[in-house]
Amino acid sequence: MTCEPGESVGAFLCQAGQMLRAAAIENPRLEARLLLAHAMGSTTEALLRDPRAPVPPEAIPRFRAALAQRLARLPMARILGRAGFWTLDLEVAAETLIPRADSETLIEAALEAGIAPRRILDLGTGTGCLLLAALSEFPTAWGLGLDLRPEAAALAARNAARNGLNGRATFAAGDWAGAVAGRFDLILANPPYIERGAIDSLMPEVAVHEPATALDGGPDGLDAYRVILADLPRLLAPRGLAVLELGEGQGPAVAALAEAEGLAVMGLKADLGGVGRALILKLSEKPVGGRDSSV
Incomplete structure (x- = not known):
């Protein structure tokens, strides 16, 4: 032509x-x-x-x-400076992973669970996409978003204001949930889950232009899950749910790690591509290691 x-x-x-x-x-x-x-x-x-x-x-x-x-091969969202997620319009920057439609599966899973959370925690919040999408669907909830990078937490706060949710969301820099106290009705997380040795084989938009800390899940891709799952028993409310994003094929391994920490697997929701994307967890009613993890 x-x-x-x-x-x-x-x-x-x-x-x-x-x-x-x-x-x-x-x-x-x-x-x-x-x-x-x-x-x-x-x-x-x-x-x-x-x-x-x-x-x-x-x-x-x-x-x-x-x-x-x-x-x-700079991602389109970085050129435009914005990306759509759920019903939100979000600012994006080099410090954060670009929101993707696959992650909307976590919000769908939370809605399908039929819960009415009052306190929501988002671990590794990035742009704030998961927390802000959840707050848009649960109008009586308040949320806390944590990210290792202060620049990401500041970006997420701007996105809360951009979408009229700044009065119900707080963002802070922190290393996962180490400094967090209290219990939450809904915990969301999209941790880094790419095996370190596989990052260079990803498309250039991801391998070159996405922040490495948002991709690198360690040698087996599971490092972040080990940290997060160890904290969930003290952070989840008795009837609360945690919904974690997974990489392709990671369901059995992450489920086993969760059960070892006293958590019960409620389900694994697939994304539109058929990949098991959202692992749904709650506190187990069975004692683990001599303690009751449900209280």
């Missing part, structure tokens, strides 16, 4: 689409529209309405710079 010459919307979209396709980037036409709409301060719908409209001169260098970033 030959693109028409000129500086119209259609010409730029055609040229960019061909370049993105040659770089083996999926959905090249859609991505071209997103980049051009971003550079013009417009919408993709507006671009399609009038493909012969000229691109404003001041938008052309912005578009070319954004296209160059995407060809270098």
Whole structure:
């Protein structure tokens, strides 16, 4: 296909689409529209309405710079500075993992459980996506989000304000839940779960541009689960639930670790791709190691 010459919307979209396709980037036409709409301060719908409209001169260098970033495999969300998650619009930055649709499975699992949490804890909060999505669905709840990086906690706080939830959410920097006291009705976590040796084989958008601390789960991918699961018995309310995101095939291993800590597995919910993504846990009614973990 030959693109028409000129500086119209259609010409730029055609040229960019061909370049993105040659770089083996999926959905090249859609991505071209997103980049051009971003550079013009417009919408993709507006671009399609009038493909012969000229691109404003001041938008052309912005578009070319954004296209160059995407060809270098910088994630689209980082170029746009935002990402959608659940019903939220979230700011993203280099310090945090970009929210993904797979993680929405945790919110679906919590809703399907039929609970009405008053206190929610989000471990490794990143952008705050899980906590804020939960708060949007449980209007009487309050939540605490923790992240190892102060920059991530600050970003999550901005996202709470961006979505009108700042009055019900608190964010802080902390090493998992080591400094947290009290019990929570719902605990959410999307910990790093990629095996360290497999990170370099991931797509460049992830391996190169996502923060390593949000990916590296240690030699077997389970390091973070060991820390989190050891704390859950003291953090979960008697009728509370914990919902943890898993990597593909990790269900049996994480379930075994959970049961060894006095937790009972309530289920494993699959994402839209059929991957067991959300492990649902509660306190076990059976004593573990001579103590009753349910109280």
